[in-house]
Amino acid sequence: MRKALILFAVALALTGCSGSWGWYVVNPTTPNGYNNVRFLLSGLQYTILLSATAISISIVAGLLVALPGLSNNRALRWASRVYVELVRAVPILVLVLWVYYGLPQITGLTIGVFWAGVIALALSDSAFQAEIFRAGIQSIARGQYEAAYSISLNYRDTMRYVILPQAIRRILPAIGNQIVYMLKMSSLVSVIGMQELTRKANELVVTEYRPLEIYTFLVLEYLVLILIVSAGVRWLERRMRTDER
Amino acid sequence: MKDDEPIILFDSVFKSFGDFQVLKGISLAIAPGERVVICGPSGSGKSTLIRCINGLETYDRGRIRVAGLALGTDEASRRAVRGKAGMVFQQFNLFPHLTVLENLMLGPMRARGMNRAAAEEIARRYLARVRIPEQADKYPRQLSGGQQQRVAIARSLCMEPGIMLFDEPTSALDPEMINEVLDVMAELAGTGMTMLCVTHEMGFARRVADRIMFMDHGEIVETAPPERFFSAPESQRCRDFLQKILNH
Numbered sequence: 011m012r013k014a015l016i017l018f019a020v021a022l023a024l025t026g027c028s029g030s031w032g033w034y035v036v037n038p039t040t041p042n043g044y045n046n047v048r049f050l051l052s053g054l055q056y057t058i059l060l061s062a063t064a065i066s067i068s069i070v071a072g073l074l075v076a077l078p079g080l081s082n083n084r085a086l087r088w089a090s091r092v093y094v095e096l097v098r099a100v101p102i103l104v105l106v107l108w109v110y111y112g113l114p115q116i117t118g119l120t121i122g123v124f125w126a127g128v129i130a131l132a133l134s135d136s137a138f139q140a141e142i143f144r145a146g147i148q149s150i151a152r153g154q155y156e157a158a159y160s161i162s163l164n165y166r167d168t169m170r171y172v173i174l175p176q177a178i179r180r181i182l183p184a185i186g187n188q189i190v191y192m193l194k195m196s197s198l199v200s201v202i203g204m205q206e207l208t209r210k211a212n213e214l215v216v217t218e219y220r221p222l223e224i225y226t227f228l229v230l231e232y233l234v235l236i237l238i239v240s241a242g243v244r245w246l247e248r249r250m251r252t253d254e255r
Numbered sequence: 256m257k258d259d260e261p262i263i264l265f266d267s268v269f270k271s272f273g274d275f276q277v278l279k280g281i282s283l284a285i286a287p288g289e290r291v292v293i294c295g296p297s298g299s300g301k302s303t304l305i306r307c308i309n310g311l312e313t314y315d316r317g318r319i320r321v322a323g324l325a326l327g328t329d330e331a332s333r334r335a336v337r338g339k340a341g342m343v344f345q346q347f348n349l350f351p352h353l354t355v356l357e358n359l360m361l362g363p364m365r366a367r368g369m370n371r372a373a374a375e376e377i378a379r380r381y382l383a384r385v386r387i388p389e390q391a392d393k394y395p396r397q398l399s400g401g402q403q404q405r406v407a408i409a410r411s412l413c414m415e416p417g418i419m420l421f422d423e424p425t426s427a428l429d430p431e432m433i434n435e436v437l438d439v440m441a442e443l444a445g446t447g448m449t450m451l452c453v454t455h456e457m458g459f460a461r462r463v464a465d466r467i468m469f470m471d472h473g474e475i476v477e478t479a480p481p482e483r484f485f486s487a488p489e490s491q492r493c494r495d496f497l498q499k500i501l502n503h
Contacts, residue, residue, distance in 0.1 A: 156311050157348035157407075161362030161414050162337045171361055175352050 035220040036227050046214060050227060053210035057235070060124065060206060061196045064131035065189050071132060072139020077169070079144050090140070097137035103198045106130040110202045127199035135192055142184045146177035179250050186243030190236050197232075207231050260323065262287040262418060262449050263308060268317035270303060277303045278314065279473040287417070290450045292460040295470035296496060301453045304470070305420050308451065309333075309340040322417055338366070340418040341411030345426050347403045349395040355382065355406050356391040362414045374413075381409040385439050401432030405439055412443075419443065421452040455500055461485065469493045 036050070037043035079090030100108075110126040121129070150173050158168040200209035211228040215221045261284035270278040277300045285291055293301045306312040308321055310333030319326040322339035326332055350358050359378035363369040369377070382388050385405040387398075395403055404424060411419060421440065425433045437459045444450055444463045454460065460467050460481060467484040469477040469492075477484070477493045488494050 151348075153344060153346050153348035154350065156342075157344065157350070157410075158361075159311065159334075160309055160337060160342035160344075161410060162334060162366035163362065164334065164366075167365045171365060172350055176350075179352065 031223060032220050033223055035214075035218050035223050046218065046224075047227075049214060050207070050210050050224070050231070053205055053207040054231070054235075056124070056204060056206040057193070057196050060127050060131070060199060060204065061189075061193045064128045064135065064196070065192050067128065067132040068135035068139050068188075068192070069185065071136035073143050073174075075136060075140035076143035076147065079140065080147055094137045094140050097133060098141075100134065102130065102134045102195050103201065105134050106198055106202060109133075123199065123202050123204040126202060127196070127204050131192055131195060131199070134195075135188060138188055139185070142181050142188070143177070146181035146184075147173060149180055150176050179247075182243065182247050182250065186240065186247075189239055189243065193236055193239065194232065261285055261320075262289075262322055263451070264318075264320040265304075265307075266318040268307065268314050268319060270307070270312065270314045277473050278307070280317070281473075281475060283468070283475060283478075285449065285451065287449055288447045290444050290463055290465050291452070291468060292464040292466075293451065293453045293468045293470060294455060294457075294460070294496070294500075295476075299470040300473040301470045302422055305422050305451055305453050306342075308418070308420055309337050309342050311342070338414065339416055340420055341414055341416040342420045342422065343404070343407050343411055343424045345423040347395070347400075347407045347427070349403055349407055349410070351395050354392050354394055355387075355398070358395070358406060359410050359413050362410065367414065377413050377415075378409075381412045382406070384412065385409045399432060400428045401435045404428065404432075404436045408436075408439055408443070418449040418451070421450070421454065423453050423455075425454065425456060457485070457501065469496065471496070 034040060034043055036047050038047045075090050075093055078086035079094070081087060106127065109130040110121065110123065113126075113129075114120045154172055154176070155168060158172040163172070196206060197208035200206060200212060203209065207228060211224050215224050218224065263283070263285040265281045265283045267280040267282055268278055269276070269280055279300075281300075281304060293305065295301050303312055307314050307319060308326075310326060313328040313333075321336045324332065324335055324339070326336045349355075350361070353361065356375065356378050359382060360371070360374040363374040363377055364371065379388065379391065382391055385408055387402055387405055390398060390402060390406070395406065398406065408419075408424075424440070425436050428436065433456070437456060440450070440452070441459070441463050450463075452459075452464075464481055466478055467481055468475050469484070469488075469490075471492050477488060477490050479488070484493075485497070488497060
């Protein structure tokens with residue numbers, strides 16, 4: 011990781027020597043550069059809030075879609091399957107546009123860009139979360155259910171206290187992947203005018219005419235965010251790894 | 256439940272897995288406090304039979320009553336019966352993400368509605384009974400196989416069932432650990448617990464069982480008290496089986 015960063019810095023420095031860079035636009039020691047950096051960073055809270063809300067909803071929704079998918083009832087299994095296949099087939103960008111411009115025509119309610127973004131991202135991700143949960147739950151041995159049933163636990167308690175705690179430990183890396191993915195996909199919500207990181211960068215490029223530096227800054231913003239998330243997920247994995255064989 | 260009613264009753268119970276008939280009209284009656292060992296070649300249906308008793312398997316035809324309750328194929332009656340009959344598995348099936356104590360407390364707290372303090376008291380009591388009170392805060396994988404199986408027995412006992420079912424409880428154990436588990440089971444047999452045990456440990460059967468049932472091809476071929484079972488088996492199939500497992 012550290013090596014990659016150094017390599018990246020060296021590459022930047024080298025290209026910087028060619029004279030085509032104008033880092034002054036994001037140089038915080040100058041008044042203009044300082045304002046620009048503040049402007050770019052002001053999108054951070056929206057990116058974080060949007061992704062965090064969407065991912066929270068999609069994890070819960072994913073579980074709620076996965077459970078009927080594992081039931082003995084064929085209709086429930088089928089409903090879960092259809093949901094996953096349909097939602098998974100829609101590109102996120104298309105879903106963003108559809109929710110923001112299309113959905114109000116059906117419901118008659120206008121949704122703000124934030125909630126339109128949340129709904130689109132959560133909906134799209136829930137299908138993937140459902141598949142992750144399904145795989146995780148299916149990986150738990152049958153004997154665990156039998157042991158839980160044999161001490162008279164009902165289905166709900168069996169899931170809650172026996173199956174899901176084990177399944178979640180196993181799928182944590184996959185969920186971490188999805189969180190990273192959602193963070194990146196939140197940039198798509200810029201197309202409907204959400205004032206997140208990418209939108210801010212786009213707006214600044216229009217006034218400053220320095221796309222190379224500003225988008226590079228944007229890349230670094232996402233990089234830092236995602237490195238923090240990755241570290242968080244790894245910390246969680248370590249903390250939860252108490253016990254399995 | 257009337258006093259003279261069997262605690263476990265099978266009345267021509269049939270079950271198939273697809274085309275394969277596992278139970279071909281099993282009828283049996285077990286009295287409260289009776290200790291029965293079931294043996295027979297693999298695939299004879301003995302595991303399926305014992306798993307029917309607490310509703311882990313459903314059956315196709317016939318009638319089963321356990322502890323005065325009719326056991327149907329519906330979820331409600333299966334759960335009711337599970338409260339009366341504990342089960343110990345070949346593979347222990349402890350919950351790996353919970354400590355030993357938490358493994359034992361889960362049933363009392365979630366199925367019997369006890370509070371934490373009461374559940375812990377009962378858990379520690381039965382952990383002492385299987386002679387590993389000092390392992391309470393360990394995780395299952397930190398224990399030996401024999402210790403894990405004893406925890407599994409204690410976990411079932413915490414539900415205070417009238418019946419204990421054992422499905423090949425020592426088959427997954429290293430030889431030197433078999434006796435510690437059998438000793439706990441023999442001690443349990445001395446407490447008046449109704450016990451049904453699928454096992455090939457014939458020494459244990461001789462020592463503890465009131466009756467031994469021999470199953471083959473989905474039928475109970477022979478039932479007899481240990482002395483007669485070992486000295487004068489009636490059927491040829493039983494004689495062949497005994498010869499195979501005793502001559503080595």
